[in-house]
Amino acid sequence: MPAPPPPPPTPTPTPWRVATVVDVVPETARAKTFRLSVPGRPRHLAGQHYVVRLTAPDGYTATRSYSVASAPDDGDLVDLTVERLADGEVSTFLHDEVVVGDELEVRGPIGGWFVWRGDTPALLVGGGSGVVPLMSMLRLARATGRSDLVRLVVSVRSPDDLYYAGEIEGPETTVVHTRVAPPGSPRPVGRLRPDDLAPLVGGDDTVVYVCGSAGFCTAVGDLCVGLGVAPGRIRVERFGPTG
Amino acid sequence: MSRVTRGFTGRRRPDDDRKLPPGQYDAGDTWPVLHAEVTPDIDPASWTFTVEGQVEQPTTWTWDEIHALPPSRYQGAIHCVTTWSKFGMTFDGVSVDTLLAAARPLPSARFVVAYSHTGYTTNLPLDDVTGGKAWVVWDVDGEPLPRDHGGPARLLVPHLYFWKSAKWVAGLRLLDHDEPGFWEVNGYHDRGDPWLEQRYQGD
Numbered sequence: 001m002p003a004p005p006p007p008p009p010t011p012t013p014t015p016w017r018v019a020t021v022v023d024v025v026p027e028t029a030r031a032k033t034f035r036l037s038v039p040g041r042p043r044h045l046a047g048q049h050y051v052v053r054l055t056a057p058d059g060y061t062a063t064r065s066y067s068v069a070s071a072p073d074d075g076d077l078v079d080l081t082v083e084r085l086a087d088g089e090v091s092t093f094l095h096d097e098v099v100v101g102d103e104l105e106v107r108g109p110i111g112g113w114f115v116w117r118g119d120t121p122a123l124l125v126g127g128g129s130g131v132v133p134l135m136s137m138l139r140l141a142r143a144t145g146r147s148d149l150v151r152l153v154v155s156v157r158s159p160d161d162l163y164y165a166g167e168i169e170g171p172e173t174t175v176v177h178t179r180v181a182p183p184g185s186p187r188p189v190g191r192l193r194p195d196d197l198a199p200l201v202g203g204d205d206t207v208v209y210v211c212g213s214a215g216f217c218t219a220v221g222d223l224c225v226g227l228g229v230a231p232g233r234i235r236v237e238r239f240g241p242t243g
Numbered sequence: 244m245s246r247v248t249r250g251f252t253g254r255r256r257p258d259d260d261r262k263l264p265p266g267q268y269d270a271g272d273t274w275p276v277l278h279a280e281v282t283p284d285i286d287p288a289s290w291t292f293t294v295e296g297q298v299e300q301p302t303t304w305t306w307d308e309i310h311a312l313p314p315s316r317y318q319g320a321i322h323c324v325t326t327w328s329k330f331g332m333t334f335d336g337v338s339v340d341t342l343l344a345a346a347r348p349l350p351s352a353r354f355v356v357a358y359s360h361t362g363y364t365t366n367l368p369l370d371d372v373t374g375g376k377a378w379v380v381w382d383v384d385g386e387p388l389p390r391d392h393g394g395p396a397r398l399l400v401p402h403l404y405f406w407k408s409a410k411w412v413a414g415l416r417l418l419d420h421d422e423p424g425f426w427e428v429n430g431y432h433d434r435g436d437p438w439l440e441q442r443y444q445g446d
Contacts, residue, residue: 018246054251056251060252061245061266062251062253062266062326063266089268102248105248107443111430113425114279214277214391218276221280222282231283231361
């Protein structure tokens, strides 16, 4: 049995704040980034999330968690990237109704486990929308000149499904296509395989961050353990279909 | 007090007697999977469950031994802090009361740390796992509990948010003091009552 992780400091309780939408950026056909101005926001850690709360006139509320995509030091601005789920109560509202200038209630940053503090080797493995918290980590690494610490593997169905295209590519990044690859891609399409990750899992000081659907996370966790990675250095964030 | 979001009306709740705690929605037929570690593959032949700490008789059960105890069933709802709830679940296993009766808690025991075969921990007041409120379960809706949902066996404390229902549970350690567990030191509430919406530290 691996030892329990050492307890990090408990994050400070955060009140609800009113954020203003200052930009809406399409990432793919089904994903948008909502750039929020959150005056006086606490600095987040790369990998943390915010909760968004919608309130109807009769007092009914719906809340969902969304990971931060932006780097910690971005003034009052926080980027939340949201995938539109066909039957998602909150994600459909955000995609179909929210425009620049709208106000949203948010709470955060939240979470002290799936975080990268910017000073240790890290392998980041994301499936589809699971790349969002990993993008915050990559942006932090680049902003602080520590790209050497980070390797990112993103699994997408096709090139059209890649978030942050034009920015995410780089010497740290490997994009794996499961169904459709760009012309001339040397790797046959297909799900992540041991040889995709074997050169990247690093030594005992490398923490592996895995984010995506439950099936993706379980598969990648099994892959890493099969490559000899101790379960205690794998951190997982499962994105459920929670709407 | 929350402020009205422009244009949001929200979905209506199902018009029946199933009550959702504040801020929750009905996940319907889906059962999301959310845990922060690698899904372990635990062989029931090597699985054990232990009650230890502030007890007269520290006790460990094997898979076969715990199945020989009087069975107990929970039927009802579960509530996850990520805002989904799920109704009409049936879990089969053994009541924590039965396990504690064998180990005999000392009068000094007031809190519990539930720990898993993965190293995961979560803390609870002893009162929240006694009096027919908590189980160790291995079947859900008549089938063996899937690995992703904590199989072969998990703790079940359905009146609290579901992170208290430790997957792959390995035992309970009874304490005379409160000792925050994995999510509780990572920003989540110490008790986690969904009806009081105790999601995060400070709620």
